[in-house]
Amino acid sequence: MTREQMISRVVTALKKNDFHIATFFGSNTCFDLIAKNQNITLAIKIYENIDSIRKEQGEELKKLGQTINATCLIIGEKTKVFNLKDDTVYNRYDIQTITSKAFEKVLDHETLPSKYFKGKYIVDMDFNELKRKREKLNISLQELANRIGVATDTMNRFERGSSTSLETAKKLEHELDENLVKEIDILGKHPHKKDFDDEPNERLLEKVHDIGLKMALFNHSPFKAIGSSDHNLFITTGKGKFDIPKKALELKKASTVVNSDSIIVTTEYKYKNIDGVPVIEESDLETISKLKDLKKIIREREQE
Structure with a gap:
C-alpha cells in the first residue's frame, strides 16, 4: 500500500x-x-x-x-x-x-489484542481475574499449567502480571471460560498536558516571549511555537506578500480544528489580518509590555 x-x-x-x-x-x-x-x-x-x-x-x-x-x-x-x-x-x-x-x-x-515488544508478539492479561477464576474453579497452579502446556513457575508468573502470547492467553480463557486479555487503549492514551517555557532564539519570538507568553518551540511543524495562555496560541513568523498568506493558511487550518488562536509575527506588513489570522508587527510588540495587551490586539485584529 x-x-x-x-x-x-x-x-x-x-x-x-x-x-x-x-x-x-x-x-x-x-x-x-x-x-x-x-x-x-x-x-x-x-x-x-x-x-x-x-x-x-x-x-x-x-x-x-x-x-x-x-x-x-x-x-x-x-x-x-x-x-x-x-x-x-x-x-x-x-x-x-x-x-x-x-x-x-x-x-x-x-x-x-497484541503488542510487539522486543521482537515478540505479546498480550497483557488481567492477572487478578486469572487467579480469582482459577481459585473459584478449585484448579491448582500445576493442573492449569499442565492443561495449557507451560511450567508451573510460568503459570505463577502469569498470576503476578507477566505477559504472554495471544495463543497461550486464549488457552487460559478457554480453560477458565473467562475473558482475560486486556484491551490496548489506543485513542485514550495521550500524554499529560504540559506547559513548556522554551527560550526562543529568533528575535521576533523573543519579543513575544518577553511580554510574558510561555511557549513550546517546534522545528518540524507549520508553526514555530505554541503559546500557553488562556488557551493555545499557534505562532509563526513570516516575511513578504507571498510567505505570510501561505503561512496564514496553515495556521488557520491547525487552529480551527483545535479551537485555538493563531498569529503571524513579522517586521512589517500592510495588512493586519489574513483570512482571520492576526498579523502582529514588530512595532506593535514594542508598544506593549504585558500579555493582556497582546491578547487585546489579537482580539481587535481578528475582527478586522
Whole structure:
C-alpha cells in the first residue's frame, strides 16, 4: 500500500467518524494531520515505512501531544525488516504505531489484542481475574499449567502480571471460560498536558516571549511555537506578500480544528489580518509590555 493510499484510508475513516481534520501532507512536519471530534484530539504521522520517521520528528510529535492534549499516533505498514500486523500495536519513539487497517478497526470500536515488544508478539492479561477464576474453579497452579502446556513457575508468573502470547492467553480463557486479555487503549492514551517555557532564539519570538507568553518551540511543524495562555496560541513568523498568506493558511487550518488562536509575527506588513489570522508587527510588540495587551490586539485584529 502506498502512502497516498494510506492517507486516503485514514482520512476516510476519520470523516466517517465525524472528525474535523486539518492536513499537512505537503510539508516535512512531525505530523501529517490533526483531527478532532467531540471526544478526542488526534495528532497523526503517516509513513509506509515507520523506520523512515526520524527521532526528532517523533520527539516533536510527542511534544505537540503534550501541548494541545492530543493522542499521538504513527500509522504505517512496515519496517525495514517486516510488515506490520493489523491486530498488533507497535511502538516508535514511545508513540503507539498501527496499520491503516488497524486504525479503521479502532475507530469502529474493535480491539487490538497484541503488542510487539522486543521482537515478540505479546498480550497483557488481567492477572487478578486469572487467579480469582482459577481459585473459584478449585484448579491448582500445576493442573492449569499442565492443561495449557507451560511450567508451573510460568503459570505463577502469569498470576503476578507477566505477559504472554495471544495463543497461550486464549488457552487460559478457554480453560477458565473467562475473558482475560486486556484491551490496548489506543485513542485514550495521550500524554499529560504540559506547559513548556522554551527560550526562543529568533528575535521576533523573543519579543513575544518577553511580554510574558510561555511557549513550546517546534522545528518540524507549520508553526514555530505554541503559546500557553488562556488557551493555545499557534505562532509563526513570516516575511513578504507571498510567505505570510501561505503561512496564514496553515495556521488557520491547525487552529480551527483545535479551537485555538493563531498569529503571524513579522517586521512589517500592510495588512493586519489574513483570512482571520492576526498579523502582529514588530512595532506593535514594542508598544506593549504585558500579555493582556497582546491578547487585546489579537482580539481587535481578528475582527478586522
